[in-house]
Amino acid sequence: MSSSQPARFDDLAIGQDWGVHTWIASPDFCARWSAIVGDVAPTEGPSDPAGATARPPAVPPSLAFLFVAEAVNALMPRRPAGGVHAKQQFTFRKPMIQGDRLSTRVVISDKFVRRGRRYVELTTTTLNQDGETVLTGVRSTVWAA
Amino acid sequence: MTLGRTLFVGRVFGPFGQPLGKGMIATFSDLVNDTNPVHLSDEHARSMGFEAAIAHGAIGSSIVFRMLVHELHGWPTAGDEVTLKYVAPIFHGDSIVARGICDFEDAGSYHLDLWCDVVGDRRVITAEANLAKLGRGPVDG
Numbered sequence: 061m062s063s064s065q066p067a068r069f070d071d072l073a074i075g076q077d078w079g080v081h082t083w084i085a086s087p088d089f090c091a092r093w094s095a096i097v098g099d100v101a102p103t104e105g106p107s108d109p110a111g112a113t114a115r116p117p118a119v120p121p122s123l124a125f126l127f128v129a130e131a132v133n134a135l136m137p138r139r140p141a142g143g144v145h146a147k148q149q150f151t152f153r154k155p156m157i158q159g160d161r162l163s164t165r166v167v168i169s170d171k172f173v174r175r176g177r178r179y180v181e182l183t184t185t186t187l188n189q190d191g192e193t194v195l196t197g198v199r200s201t202v203w204a205a
Numbered sequence: 206m207t208l209g210r211t212l213f214v215g216r217v218f219g220p221f222g223q224p225l226g227k228g229m230i231a232t233f234s235d236l237v238n239d240t241n242p243v244h245l246s247d248e249h250a251r252s253m254g255f256e257a258a259i260a261h262g263a264i265g266s267s268i269v270f271r272m273l274v275h276e277l278h279g280w281p282t283a284g285d286e287v288t289l290k291y292v293a294p295i296f297h298g299d300s301i302v303a304r305g306i307c308d309f310e311d312a313g314s315y316h317l318d319l320w321c322d323v324v325g326d327r328r329v330i331t332a333e334a335n336l337a338k339l340g341r342g343p344v345d346g
Contacts, residue, residue: 089236096233097267121281122270125263126237133239141253145262149288152281 067137069171069178069203078166081131085119087158094120119156124195128184131164132199136182140205146179147200154194161189169198178203210278212307212315212341219304221272222324225260230297233264260295269319269332272303277336284314284337293329300324305332314338 097120125148156162169183180203186195234244242249243259250258266289273280273287281287295301305319314335321330 092236096229096236097264097271120270121274122263122267125266129263130237145291147288147290148262148266149286151286152283154283 065138066140066205068140068205069180071137072168072171072180072203074168074171076168078135078168080163080165081134082161082163083127083130085123085127085156085158085160085162087117090117090120090123090158093123093126097122117158119158119160121152121156123156124150124186124197127162128164128186128195128197128199131166131184132182135166139201140203143204144202145199146202147198149198151196152194153196154188154192156188156194160194162194163187171203178205210341211343212277212310212336212338213343214307214310214315216307217304218276218306218317218319219272220302221268221275221304222300222302223268223271224300225264225295225297230258230260230264233261237261237263255294255296257296260297260299262291265291265295265301265321265330268301268303269305269321269330272305272319273334280336282337282339285334286336287319287332287334289330289332291329292331293327295323295329299326299329301329303330305334310338315341 164184164186167183168180170181172179180201182199182201184197184199185193188194230244234240239261243253243255244261245258247257269287269289300323301321302324303319303321305317307315308318309316314337317334317336319332319334320328321332322328
């Protein structure tokens with residue numbers, strides 16, 4: 061499969077691991093994102109039992125759509141024109157904090173044909189700089205060819 | 206206990222609205238370095254079978270998340286799960302509105318039925334959320 065050619069449905073296999081893409085949740089980027097989409101950091105960051113230090117702001121949760129999409133686009137071959145993003149599932153595992161280094165692994169977890177449409181499911185797992193899983197997801201795409 | 210933190214069956218969310226101007230979508234494209242012409246050119250989008258240029262899925266989806274952040278204090282917490290289905294395209298200039306309701310609970314979580322419509326027209330996103338119960342009930346909140 062040449063990188064210059066779109067990846068066809070038949071080229072993809074369940075279990076294919078496309079590697080890891082890293083994205084930094086910089087406070088500046090989070091602020092610009094919030095200005096565009098209106099999303100804001102959750103009002104409560106991670107707990108601080110000692111209460112001695114200010115809690116750092118969390119990452120606006122809608123940024124998950126962005127950095128996961130960026131990982132998919134960066135790691136996987138080009139998709140044939142005409143496909144659509146059909147479904148997205150996210151499970152939040154731990155707080156994501158502004159400044160975190162978020163690394164997302166993309167794996168093909170399923171592919172199937174239903175009612176004549178080709179579906180590819182990608183499982184994404186995002187870890188922070190400490191190796192903690194902060195977000196998992198399943199992204200379902202209708203593959204055009 | 207505050208209502209903003211509390212979940213119970215029957216609690217409604219929204220309406221929470223947002224217009225999607227062309228400037229917003231262009232700025233978004235620039236920010237995420239996404240130059241896919243299906244989002245920026247009506248002509249290209251029509252060649253792909255759409256009526257006009259379509260908004261990025263992330264923009265439409267973000268309004269659902271924004272609603273939860275604003276109306277459910279402290280969201281998200283560990284274990285919260287959200288699933289969204291894109292059932293129709295969102296076009297430049299559409300005004301979209303998100304709504305939802307907590308429709309049932311089980312032993313460990315509250316279930317939310319969520320959706321996003323173009324005002325006065327079509328449904329564009331359907332979604333559901335399973336939110337961890339701990340600390341969110343009317344008694345223990």
